[in-house]
Amino acid sequence: APGNEDGEVTTGKSIYMVSDGTGWTVEHAVNAALGQFEHCLVDRGCPVNTHLFSGIDDVERLMEIVKQAAKEGAMLVYTLADPSMAESARQACKLWGIPSTDVLGPITEAVASHLGVSPSGLPRGAPGRKFPLSEEYFKRIEAIEFTIKQDDGALPQNLHKAEIVLAGVSRTGKTPLSIYLSQKGYKVANVPIVIGVELPDTLFEVEPEKVFGLTINPVVLHTIRKARAKSLGFCEEIRSNYSEMDHVRAELEFAGKIFAQNPAWPVIEVTGKAIEETAAVVLRLYHDRKHKCSMPRISKRY
Amino acid sequence: APGNEDGEVTTGKSIYMVSDGTGWTVEHAVNAALGQFEHCLVDRGCPVNTHLFSGIDDVERLMEIVKQAAKEGAMLVYTLADPSMAESARQACKLWGIPSTDVLGPITEAVASHLGVSPSGLPRGAPGRKFPLSEEYFKRIEAIEFTIKQDDGALPQNLHKAEIVLAGVSRTGKTPLSIYLSQKGYKVANVPIVIGVELPDTLFEVEPEKVFGLTINPVVLHTIRKARAKSLGFCEEIRSNYSEMDHVRAELEFAGKIFAQNPAWPVIEVTGKAIEETAAVVLRLYHDRKHKCSMPRISKRY
Ligand SMILES: Nc1ncnc2c1ncn2[C@@H]1O[C@H](COP(=O)(O)O)[C@@H](O)[C@H]1O
Ligand SMILES: Nc1ncnc2c1ncn2[C@@H]1O[C@H](COP(=O)(O)O)[C@@H](O)[C@H]1O
Ligand SMILES: [Mg+2]
Ligand SMILES: [Mg+2]
Numbered sequence: 001a002p003g004n005e006d007g008e009v010t011t012g013k014s015i016y017m018v019s020d021g022t023g024w025t026v027e028h029a030v031n032a033a034l035g036q037f038e039h040c041l042v043d044r045g046c047p048v049n050t051h052l053f054s055g056i057d058d059v060e061r062l063m064e065i066v067k068q069a070a071k072e073g074a075m076l077v078y079t080l081a082d083p084s085m086a087e088s089a090r091q092a093c094k095l096w097g098i099p100s101t102d103v104l105g106p107i108t109e110a111v112a113s114h115l116g117v118s119p120s121g122l123p124r125g126a127p128g129r130k131f132p133l134s135e136e137y138f139k140r141i142e143a144i145e146f147t148i149k150q151d152d153g154a155l156p157q158n159l160h161k162a163e164i165v166l167a168g169v170s171r172t173g174k175t176p177l178s179i180y181l182s183q184k185g186y187k188v189a190n191v192p193i194v195i196g197v198e199l200p201d202t203l204f205e206v207e208p209e210k211v212f213g214l215t216i217n218p219v220v221l222h223t224i225r226k227a228r229a230k231s232l233g234f235c236e237e238i239r240s241n242y243s244e245m246d247h248v249r250a251e252l253e254f255a256g257k258i259f260a261q262n263p264a265w266p267v268i269e270v271t272g273k274a275i276e277e278t279a280a281v282v283l284r285l286y287h288d289r290k291h292k293c294s295m296p297r298i299s300k301r302y
Numbered sequence: 303a304p305g306n307e308d309g310e311v312t313t314g315k316s317i318y319m320v321s322d323g324t325g326w327t328v329e330h331a332v333n334a335a336l337g338q339f340e341h342c343l344v345d346r347g348c349p350v351n352t353h354l355f356s357g358i359d360d361v362e363r364l365m366e367i368v369k370q371a372a373k374e375g376a377m378l379v380y381t382l383a384d385p386s387m388a389e390s391a392r393q394a395c396k397l398w399g400i401p402s403t404d405v406l407g408p409i410t411e412a413v414a415s416h417l418g419v420s421p422s423g424l425p426r427g428a429p430g431r432k433f434p435l436s437e438e439y440f441k442r443i444e445a446i447e448f449t450i451k452q453d454d455g456a457l458p459q460n461l462h463k464a465e466i467v468l469a470g471v472s473r474t475g476k477t478p479l480s481i482y483l484s485q486k487g488y489k490v491a492n493v494p495i496v497i498g499v500e501l502p503d504t505l506f507e508v509e510p511e512k513v514f515g516l517t518i519n520p521v522v523l524h525t526i527r528k529a530r531a532k533s534l535g536f537c538e539e540i541r542s543n544y545s546e547m548d549h550v551r552a553e554l555e556f557a558g559k560i561f562a563q564n565p566a567w568p569v570i571e572v573t574g575k576a577i578e579e580t581a582a583v584v585l586r587l588y589h590d591r592k593h594k595c596s597m598p599r600i601s602k603r604y
Contacts, residue, residue, distance in 0.1 A: 022582035025334040032327040033409040036421035052600040075416040107335040119338035131574035272433035280324035298354040
């Protein structure tokens with residue numbers, strides 16, 4: 001939620017996040033932790049402000065940030081690969097009485113003793129490191145480019161090239177879900193289901209194991225579509241057809257029939273799920289079907 | 303790197319990652335930690351296999367996973383919102399002699415005492431929670447959809463609607479970078495710079511503060527383009543023009559001239575940077591320019 005900034009921008013508690021890299025890891029971790037306080041964030045009168053300081057790889061800037069955190073009464077969460085930087089952060093926070101948490105150190109130490117190997121202590125982007133243009137790197141970029149081109153039912157003749165095909169009515173989140181999955185390296189195509197519009201033959205010709213149906217509660221979909229019709233400035237006529245409750249129900253029933261005729265497609269209920277939650281469900285099913293492991297998992301090799 | 307699977311798929315050390323949610327947080331954290339061991343991963347003969355178990359919200363499945371980890375000699379890294387689940391994981395790992403790290407607990411505890419509020423202890427997706435269709439949620443989806451439509455110089459008449467505009471020659475990573483930024487909620491447009499092709503007037507009409515030039519080392523670009531030309535199956539003639547060293551250099555010089563004529567555009571060197579690293583640089587500059595803070599930061603309100 002964007003927060004009620006009635007000139008009180010400085011109210012609320014602050015969390016300082018510091019990284020010698022991009023800061024996305026510490027941001028992700030703090031975000032997850034804040035999920036545990038949804039009952040008291042901005043909408044409930046207890047706003048939290050996060051401040052991300054990335055690319056912090058010298059002790060001087062680190063100390064300035066700690067001092068500023070002390071002034072503001074903030075806590076500090078950090079990922080610092082250089083053990084002496086991490087130790088400086090820890091000690092300075094102790095000295096200034098700032099609560100602090102090291103997100104990288106504990107995992108790195110555990111991994112080090114598991115592997116029996118010392119960590120490099122080099123931040124990403126450090127001069128010593130060279131960036132490998134790995135196969136995986138190119139695969140991810142190719143997946144993103146493929147997925148963009150296949151958005152919204154485009155190029156149905158390419159469905160066989162997709163690793164994952166998503167089918168669902170408008171506003172079930174096909175596009176953001178496709179993009180999310182493509183960032184993880186999967187080639188995704190999505191096919192809209194629209195009442196009165198024939199689906200491409202190729203949808204029924206590809207292996208059904210890679211097709212996923214998306215469905216959603218009609219009342220929630222109705223709300224989403226009304227908001228969208230308004231923001232797109234649809235004229236009254238299209239708008240009512242698109243976002244009227246009867247039409248919404250009919251379209252979802254139409255989709256439901258298609259799913260019933262294709263029982264090998266798993267149907268995922270997206271109501272109330274964030275994009276990354278639906279993505280987790282899709283990938284769990286995808287990998288289970290592929291590997292038929294006794295214990296469902298997603299495995300990778302580094 | 304995808305790893306050399308000479309039938310030895312089971313060699314190497316294993317890391318088990320367990321979450322009651324999507325698992326993306328623990329995966330992100332383990333990924334960052336593994337960055338500290340690049341000198342000894344698969345390419346250097348010390349492969350690591352990660353196994354992600356997501357949606358684990360009952361103690362029975364948790365115990366099965368711990369037992370399997372013990373069998374395999376794996377370590378365990380976990381995010382479990384329910385304190386009794388987290389405690390079960392800790393104790394079981396201790397009992398079975400498995401090294402383990404809690405990624406969520408320490409931050410959550412620190413945030414709890416900082417805010418003076420108890421964490422909910424509810425995993426995401428737990429029945430009690432209701433998902434708010436927040437403004438931010440819709441903004442992110444709109445940004446993704448906008449960005450897809452603007453890819454590769456499309457709809458130049460819409461550049462003024464973008465929050466960030468990226469300009470650079472082919473294979474500087476404009477597309478994946480645009481998509482990455484759009485996932486963070488920014489409307490992005492990218493404009494390719496091609497020798498002999500005129501740039502859209504609108505590029506020079508938008509506020510120069512939101513335009514970012516991308517540049518790259520010619521030798522590295524040459525390597526990337528050769529790989530791409532091959533994978534796209536370009537015919538010899540196009541291929542040589544696109545990926546020949548002289549052409550690559552000339553095109554980068556052409557881009558350099560345009561950047562020099564527009565000194566308000568920051569120029570970002572992408573050589574050797576992962577997409578998320580370039581994204582961090584772009585957003586750092588974007589927010590600094592916008593807020594002119596004494597201490598560069600990216601702030602958010604929850
Ligand atoms: N590929 C990598 N090599 C070395 N260190 C890394 C790598 N990726 C992330 N890190 C470190 O992990 C922490 C989190 O990274 P970031 O998400 O970029 O802030 C930082 O301390 C980085 O220096
Ligand atoms: N919005 C949220 N509300 C409550 N808990 C969350 C939320 N987001 C993440 N978490 C918790 O944070 C941890 C990491 O989440 P995930 O990245 O989905 O695996 C899990 O223990 C989740 O239950
Ligand atoms: Mg769509
Ligand atoms: Mg592109």
